[in-house]
Amino acid sequence: MDTSKELTEFDGLICDHHLQMMKAAIPYMPAYGQQILSIYAKSLELSNTLKLLNREGSRSVGICSISENKRNTTELLNAIKKYCTDSERELLDLFMNFFSAFRMYHTYRELFPGETPPEEKNTPSGGPAVNPVETLKNMLSPEQKTMLDTYSSLLSSTR
Numbered sequence: 001m002d003t004s005k006e007l008t009e010f011d012g013l014i015c016d017h018h019l020q021m022m023k024a025a026i027p028y029m030p031a032y033g034q035q036i037l038s039i040y041a042k043s044l045e046l047s048n049t050l051k052l053l054n055r056e057g058s059r060s061v062g063i064c065s066i067s068e069n070k071r072n073t074t075e076l077l078n079a080i081k082k083y084c085t086d087s088e089r090e091l092l093d094l095f096m097n098f099f100s101a102f103r104m105y106h107t108y109r110e111l112f113p114g115e116t117p118p119e120e121k122n123t124p125s126g127g128p129a130v131n132p133v134e135t136l137k138n139m140l141s142p143e144q145k146t147m148l149d150t151y152s153s154l155l156s157s158t159r
Helices: 009-014 017-028 031-054 073-081 086-111 132-139 142-157
Strands: none
Touching: 009 031, 017 031, 073 086, 086 142
8 A cells, every 4th residue: 555645634734744754763763763753743743632632723714624515425535535545446436326326316216206217117128127226236346235235324424
């Protein structure tokens, strides 16, 4: 995994460049020094976080708040994607495409409430059409299905 990721906005508020330099030096220290320096760096981060939270006005204003119009599932997933491994990013893209298709389906249902959706109509051979959601799920590995179910439950609880 690429360890040269940019800092999150929150980390930018609690970590100055001196703390980043200290953390960059950790791998070059002897084992015992790594342990001490790691604990010291994390304690500085905690101290800086507590100072940030105790600043006047921080209780009424979000620390790194995103504007209301950008608070949606797609923006959230795009924000965390840059910290994912390639396989996690691929799965998130699949998940985002799945939900985009789902939103389009619901938009279609809202625009044409009396019309039978294509997947509910019979096929030319006379049998029922295949549900595209189930078809997609059948293409996923068991691990991806589990992750999809987990993300689905997380996203449904944020609505």
